[in-house]
Amino acid sequence: MDTQTLITGLAGVLFAAAPIVFAVLGETFSERAGVINLSMNGSILLSAMGGFAVAYSTENIFLGFLAGVLIGAFVALIVAFASITLKQSQVAVGFVLTLVCRDLSYFLGNPFMGLPGPRLPSLPIPLLSKIPVIGPLLFNADLMTYFSYLLIFLAWAWIYRTRPGLMLQGIGERPAAAFVRGANVNLMRYVYTVLGGGFIGLAGATYSLSVKAGWNGTISGLDGIGWIALSITIFGGWNPLRAAFGAYLFALLQWLGLVLQPSLPGIPSQVLQVAPFPLMILTLLFVNIGNAEWVERTLAAMPESTRRVLARLLRALRASPPAALGVPFESE
Amino acid sequence: MGVGNLPMNVELKHIHKHFGKVHANNDIVLNVPSGTIQGILGENGAGKSTLMKVLSGFIQADSGEILLDGHPVTIHSPADAIQHGIGMLHQDPLDFPPMRALDNFLLGHSGGLFPDRKAVARDFKRLAAQFDFSLDPDSYVDSLTVGERQQLEILRLLWLGARVLILDEPTTGISAIQKAKLFETLRKLTAQGMTVIFVSHKLEDVEVLCHTVAVLRAGKLVGEVKAPFQTKKLVELMFGKEISLGARQAAGPGRSVLELRGVAIEDIRLRMSDINLSVRGGEVIGLAGMEGSGQGPFIRACAGLMRTVGGRVLVNDRDLTGKSYHAFKRNGVSFLPASRLEEGLVPGLTLTEHFVLSEETKGLFIDREGGRKLAEDRISSFNIRGTPLSTVESLSGGNQQRALLALLQDPLSLILLEHPTRGLDIESTIYIWNKLKERCKQGAAIIFISSDLEEILQYSDRVLVFFSGKVSSPLDASKTTVEQLGNLIGGKGWESLKTEKAHG
Ligand SMILES: Nc1ncnc2c1ncn2[C@@H]1O[C@H](COP(=O)(O)OP(=O)(O)O)[C@@H](O)[C@H]1O
Numbered sequence: 001m002d003t004q005t006l007i008t009g010l011a012g013v014l015f016a017a018a019p020i021v022f023a024v025l026g027e028t029f030s031e032r033a034g035v036i037n038l039s040m041n042g043s044i045l046l047s048a049m050g051g052f053a054v055a056y057s058t059e060n061i062f063l064g065f066l067a068g069v070l071i072g073a074f075v076a077l078i079v080a081f082a083s084i085t086l087k088q089s090q091v092a093v094g095f096v097l098t099l100v101c102r103d104l105s106y107f108l109g110n111p112f113m114g115l116p117g118p119r120l121p122s123l124p125i126p127l128l129s130k131i132p133v134i135g136p137l138l139f140n141a142d143l144m145t146y147f148s149y150l151l152i153f154l155a156w157a158w159i160y161r162t163r164p165g166l167m168l169q170g171i172g173e174r175p176a177a178a179f180v181r182g183a184n185v186n187l188m189r190y191v192y193t194v195l196g197g198g199f200i201g202l203a204g205a206t207y208s209l210s211v212k213a214g215w216n217g218t219i220s221g222l223d224g225i226g227w228i229a230l231s232i233t234i235f236g237g238w239n240p241l242r243a244a245f246g247a248y249l250f251a252l253l254q255w256l257g258l259v260l261q262p263s264l265p266g267i268p269s270q271v272l273q274v275a276p277f278p279l280m281i282l283t284l285l286f287v288n289i290g291n292a293e294w295v296e297r298t299l300a301a302m303p304e305s306t307r308r309v310l311a312r313l314l315r316a317l318r319a320s321p322p323a324a325l326g327v328p329f330e331s332e
Numbered sequence: 333m334g335v336g337n338l339p340m341n342v343e344l345k346h347i348h349k350h351f352g353k354v355h356a357n358n359d360i361v362l363n364v365p366s367g368t369i370q371g372i373l374g375e376n377g378a379g380k381s382t383l384m385k386v387l388s389g390f391i392q393a394d395s396g397e398i399l400l401d402g403h404p405v406t407i408h409s410p411a412d413a414i415q416h417g418i419g420m421l422h423q424d425p426l427d428f429p430p431m432r433a434l435d436n437f438l439l440g441h442s443g444g445l446f447p448d449r450k451a452v453a454r455d456f457k458r459l460a461a462q463f464d465f466s467l468d469p470d471s472y473v474d475s476l477t478v479g480e481r482q483q484l485e486i487l488r489l490l491w492l493g494a495r496v497l498i499l500d501e502p503t504t505g506i507s508a509i510q511k512a513k514l515f516e517t518l519r520k521l522t523a524q525g526m527t528v529i530f531v532s533h534k535l536e537d538v539e540v541l542c543h544t545v546a547v548l549r550a551g552k553l554v555g556e557v558k559a560p561f562q563t564k565k566l567v568e569l570m571f572g573k574e575i576s577l578g579a580r581q582a583a584g585p586g587r588s589v590l591e592l593r594g595v596a597i598e599d600i601r602l603r604m605s606d607i608n609l610s611v612r613g614g615e616v617i618g619l620a621g622m623e624g625s626g627q628g629p630f631i632r633a634c635a636g637l638m639r640t641v642g643g644r645v646l647v648n649d650r651d652l653t654g655k656s657y658h659a660f661k662r663n664g665v666s667f668l669p670a671s672r673l674e675e676g677l678v679p680g681l682t683l684t685e686h687f688v689l690s691e692e693t694k695g696l697f698i699d700r701e702g703g704r705k706l707a708e709d710r711i712s713s714f715n716i717r718g719t720p721l722s723t724v725e726s727l728s729g730g731n732q733q734r735a736l737l738a739l740l741q742d743p744l745s746l747i748l749l750e751h752p753t754r755g756l757d758i759e760s761t762i763y764i765w766n767k768l769k770e771r772c773k774q775g776a777a778i779i780f781i782s783s784d785l786e787e788i789l790q791y792s793d794r795v796l797v798f799f800s801g802k803v804s805s806p807l808d809a810s811k812t813t814v815e816q817l818g819n820l821i822g823g824k825g826w827e828s829l830k831t832e833k834a835h836g
């Protein structure tokens with residue numbers, strides 16, 4: 001493989017990862033606030049279909065994106081209402097929604113099957129795209145890819161650098177303590193769940209209007225992406241940077257599966273297609289290894305200086321979910 | 333910002349609060365002048381926390397008035413309360429364990445979108461230095477002791493401008509040294525004109541600290557007393573009757589129940605080695621030390637829950653080194669952990685189900701009728717306030733502890749307890765110890781951990797002191813004073829002791 005192909009390939013990875021990044025960041029916000037939006041898989045499909053349908057009918061691609069965002073936000077609103085206000089199980093509600101949304105998207109999407117529709121144009125950035133290597137890699141993509149880069153940074157800065165972001169961490173961790181510190185816990189949970197849902201909807205629209213442009217029903221290859229995004233959220237330890245890393249890793253593994261297929265004729269193509277999934281699980285295991293007791297024991301036996309360094313590293317790698325994830329809050 | 337704000341008088345007028353049928357606060361009238369430490373005393377369930385939550389905006393009273401410096405105010409939320417200068421340290425520190433101390437400190441402080449962490453860290457360190465707290469702003473809260481987490485909360489509330497500081501049972505779960513430090517801080521604050529409201533069910537604490545003590549019983553304010561206090565009077569007010577503390581009785585030497593020969597124990601933080609101890613039936617051994625000094629691993633090693641890395645462990649003269657918890661259990665060892673609902677009892681199951689589960693299994697199906705009879709029996713003989721069908725989490729702490737004791741099998745040779753009376757009122761404490769002493773008379777030995785030094789000296793025959801991986805030789809409890817013990821757990825005065833060789 002020559003350098004040119006490699007760069008084009010990697011740029012493709014960044015491009016293909018954009019919707020996963022949106023979905024993962026959306027879920028990260030929602031879960032940081034304490035709400036699991038399990039409807040993600042169906043929500044992505046429905047917003048992909050809806051986004052495409054609106055863009056096709058209105059011939060306006062931005063209305064298509066808007067529709068995707070609104071659909072995702074609306075589904076998230078149902079999750080929020082059921083879990084925060086009605087105090088129902090988030091898992092049950094999300095699971096039912098994910099099935100309903102999927103079937104709904106196949107059913108309502110029938111008239112739009114395989115139609116040639118609008119597609120987000122690529123938008124090379126003047127000057128920057130001319131820089132060797134970096135230019136074609138980073139600055140020769142479309143608007144949504146650029147927005148995904150920006151969003152990773154914004155989400156990270158919001159959670160870790162701003163006052164409301166700090167409160168968001170608190171709300172997911174210990175709502176009672178956040179309440180004592182002045183937070184309107186349930187309102188904030190609504191806000192972040194709906195906002196996160198908007199990003200999940202954006203992910204759907206980005207598929208149908210850019211990454212896998214068009215609507216092809218059950219053969220769109222979108223079913224399952226939401227579940228992957230859910231696991232990447234966990235892998236990402238609810239940290240936008242790590243979550244984005246997970247999204248890119250997954251897209252990279254998928255690309256490698258495609259690229260390596262011709263050179264590894266002995267391996268059935270299905271194996272390479274499925275390989276990213278177990279690999280993600282392995283990475284998850286590795287990342288959370290610091291939680292295991294035997295690791296602590298092994299560490300204890302090491303010389304003090306090595307132990308310190310390793311313990312720090314494991315602590316930094318280790319991610320525990322927001323302690324109040326999935327738990328309704330009542331201020332007595 | 334911080335200390336040095338204007339003083340403030342707090343008045344509560346005719347506060348009522350109901351929880352369903354429970355009248356948790358019944359017409360409470362209280363006046364707390366600035367610059368004083370006001371004690372709120374009462375047994376568990378008396379309504380102390382409720383009253384304080386009303387004052388701090390955590391909950392709203394059904395009726396009644398709050399006046400600050402003579403002006404009536406309405407406090408809708410904790411955020412409102414802190415605006416008015418009222419800050420509360422909750423019974424269970426309301427902080428964020430996986431986050432750093434500095435973030436905990438900063439969280440909830442209002443200001444621009446991007447907080448200036450450097451400036452905040454400076455404020456943090458200045459305030460900490462002022463009270464002589466050694467808190468690292470970068471440490472994670474889950475690595476701090478309960479006492480340090482309290483210090484962090486106190487600093488935070490002062491930083492937010494609290495002029496009235498409410499502390500709900502702050503001496504539960506902290507070491508004697510941290511308690512002394514806390515009291516010193518509170519005295520310092522009142523000397524500067526702050527108002528401190530100190531809630532406790534511990535007589536010793538309110539006696540040494542408070543200027544005035546208001547006693548609550550069953551939701552009512554039953555009396556207010558000024559220092560100097562008479563213990564007898566306070567106890568009478570608290571319980572409406574006199575209660576005598578059980579006298580200590582020396583246990584006669586029995587057969588050897590537990591023997592440790594050159595035992596070494598290791599967990600991630602510390603290593604203790606060459607521990608030798610011989611415990612006889614009827615004996616009570618107290619384990620003293622600050623939290624995390626090694627007494628936890630030690631007691632788990634005695635229970636077979638933690639494998640020893642060297643030496644021999646003998647129970648009833650049988651070598652059980654390296655054997656499982658079940659082997660220890662079969663040999664008459666029982667362990668009652670501190671976290672009653674996490675390790676000891678199963679939330680969601682009823683008392684009957686617990687008693688059925690604790691019996692030796694006979695067949696696959698549960699004998700419901702027999703179980704209920706057994707439960708009724710134990711409930712009455714252990715004086716548990718609950719029914720056979722009460723779930724364990726609906727019981728109060730004291731009754732959960734009684735249930736745990738009632739679950740112990742017969743006969744037992746060694747009972748290991750972690751903080752057996754933490755968070756319990758005096759009545760329950762005395763009750764629990766009477767039951768335990770009965771077990772001793774039947775020949776069982778007891779080893780217990782407590783952070784309450786008085787409890788250790790009162791009930792133990794011998795005491796082991798733990799300090800960062802060092803274990804003292806057994807001290808005779810009748811010849812040891814609280815001060816000596818306090819020094820030892822803080823690492824002072826070890827030179828004069830013959831210690832078991834160990835390295836940390
Ligand atoms: N949120 C609540 N819901 C129902 N009952 C409560 C609640 N909080 C307290 N109570 C009841 O009110 C009474 C007083 O409780 P509390 O104020 O916590 O007592 P204390 O702090 O003196 O131990 C108890 O009977 C308790 O069970």
Ligand SMILES: [Mg+2]
Pocket residue numbers: 380381382423500501
């Ligand atoms: Mg209380």
